[in-house]
Amino acid sequence: MRAPIDSGPNGDIKNQGSGPAAKLIQPLLVTSFNTYFMNSKTPNKLQQRLLELPFDAYLQIIALLLIKLGYRDVRLAGRTDWKGRNRAGGYDLVATLGCGLSSRKVVAQVKQFDTESRVFQRQADELRGVAIRSGAAEALLITSGPLSGSIDQEGLLLPLAPVHLISGDQLVELLISHQIGVTANGALDEALFAQLEQEAVGNRQSDCLGAKSELLLTVAVTRVPRSRS
Structure with a gap:
């Protein structure tokens, strides 16, 4: 039986360890473990599984990863739904990098996107404004989908x-590297x-998109002209 995740009040995840923060702009180091699984079906399965999670459960996965990367005091900023009001005003996670006098605040915006939904320059620029x-x-701007070229x-x-x-792609590689969401055998x-799903209170991407599709179908049906006899 899995031990419960060590979490604090308000959905905070307590730091399970410490270490130097990863330099995200440098190329990712791929071990033999990662090489094997990145060539298997595991990455696609993991990416699809991430999309199926309630949004706050997905955020917990990202928070666990940030802790592994050396961030401390990682906590959810308040948003729990894939689509809904963001009380924090533009970011989903808050963390601390460094320690003592050199510690600094970091905010993260997290996108639960499929492979057809890209992150664009405007979103990154807006996040910089939010950080300031x-x-x-x-x-940090983290997405499960692609970035615009x-x-x-x-x-x-x-x-x-x-x-x-x-x-x-980088997110999946990092999760596999740190064995978050995957077991040792892949x-x-x-x-x-x-x-995480049992503890989640937020909605899912499929809940919002499904409701939107049903609404569009209802509108289309009501607008079908009646045939004249």
């Missing part, structure tokens, strides 16, 4: 509130997913 307004030293990634790393981007960690 909230007093954060830097920001038109994003000026070098410009986003300028000293004033740099924004680090993590694409869906299977999906359904025990972890089941626990």
